[in-house]
Amino acid sequence: GAGSVANTPEAGDVEYLAPVTIGGQTVNMDFDSGSSDLWVFNTQLSLNTLSGHMAYNPAQSSTFQLLPGSTFSISYGDGSGAAGNVGTDTVNIGGATVTGQAIELATDVSTSFVTDTQSTGLIGLAFSKLNTVKPVQQKTFFDNALATLPEPVFTADLRHNAAGTYEFGAIDSTKFSGPLAWTPVNTTSGFWQFTSQAFAVGGGAPSTSVPGGQAIADTGTTLMLADQSVVDGYYSQVQGAVNNATVGGVTFPCSATLPDLQIDVGGTMATVRGDDINFAPVDQTGTTCFGGLQATTVQPQIYGDIFFKSNFVAFNGGNNSLGVAPH
Numbered sequence: 001g002a003g004s005v006a007n008t009p010e011a012g013d014v015e016y017l018a019p020v021t022i023g024g025q026t027v028n029m030d031f032d033s034g035s036s037d038l039w040v041f042n043t044q045l046s047l048n049t050l051s052g053h054m055a056y057n058p059a060q061s062s063t064f065q066l067l068p069g070s071t072f073s074i075s076y077g078d079g080s081g082a083a084g085n086v087g088t089d090t091v092n093i094g095g096a097t098v099t100g101q102a103i104e105l106a107t108d109v110s111t112s113f114v115t116d117t118q119s120t121g122l123i124g125l126a127f128s129k130l131n132t133v134k135p136v137q138q139k140t141f142f143d144n145a146l147a148t149l150p151e152p153v154f155t156a157d158l159r160h161n162a163a164g165t166y167e168f169g170a171i172d173s174t175k176f177s178g179p180l181a182w183t184p185v186n187t188t189s190g191f192w193q194f195t196s197q198a199f200a201v202g203g204g205a206p207s208t209s210v211p212g213g214q215a216i217a218d219t220g221t222t223l224m225l226a227d228q229s230v231v232d233g234y235y236s237q238v239q240g241a242v243n244n245a246t247v248g249g250v251t252f253p254c255s256a257t258l259p260d261l262q263i264d265v266g267g268t269m270a271t272v273r274g275d276d277i278n279f280a281p282v283d284q285t286g287t288t289c290f291g292g293l294q295a296t297t298v299q300p301q302i303y304g305d306i307f308f309k310s311n312f313v314a315f316n317g318g319n320n321s322l323g324v325a326p327h
């Protein structure tokens, strides 16, 4: 059946956590449509590493089975990572259930995961070809669930400083306004990748072509990382915006009024609210603010939580497409 869970933004909307029940144990996890491993803090880790975290205890699960000789090792866009061994267990997310789901048990995690005490790990929702388990690659929860879900979809409803929803198997049309605009996804890279070739600022004339013209929908990335041409075009309309090498990106006066950004998603222009592009102050006085839109020099562009806070997104694993609508 379908499953629906509330998600909760960590402070500053840095990441969004939601409850996952593994072998009867419910832990909060970071749902990441930009990777394909489900890994957890667990009782193999040292007490120092586990301090403050929830942990999955395979010994307490009557349905856990080790996958002898299987290992995983994953690194994320920011250089963080985790590695360990692997088993299977029953996973239930708000009622959507998979038996025999690969559960990757970290025996090593990088510092930023240790300090992120509200998160018990990640649940990857990109395509299974990116899964790092060896010698036999494993499937994501969504891939395993596809055949049994009422509809082959999951949806992300992420909000600024407020609870949202992750749903599997159904599209709740009360969560967005207007029709969903559907775009085909190119699964070659293993990401939810689509064409994004134009932008406009504050309802102005659309740009022509954005170099590379590809983007991925990535709930696990906090910001929106776009081509330099988009970033320059947008912040040219923001008084006092500067590229601030000290803090590592574009900043502007917190008092600035930020225009909306219109961005191409497979031929339909989606809107990112200006308010959501004012990400956070960089100083104690709240004078200088850091932009939620920043540049990436690599392709594809990465549309993270800043994009999702203005747009409800449906991920269709049945026909490999994305549906987007304002919310």
Ligand SMILES: Cc1ccc(-c2noc([C@H]3C[C@@H](O)CN3)n2)cc1F
Residues within 6 Å of the ligand: 015, 030, 032, 033, 034, 035, 075, 076, 077, 078, 080, 112, 113, 116, 119, 122, 218, 219, 220, 221
């Ligand atoms: C501490 C920590 C670090 C990184 C991440 C992280 N999760 O998803 C992603 C993006 C980037 C790409 O790797 C796939 N999706 N990054 C989460 C964390 F809690």
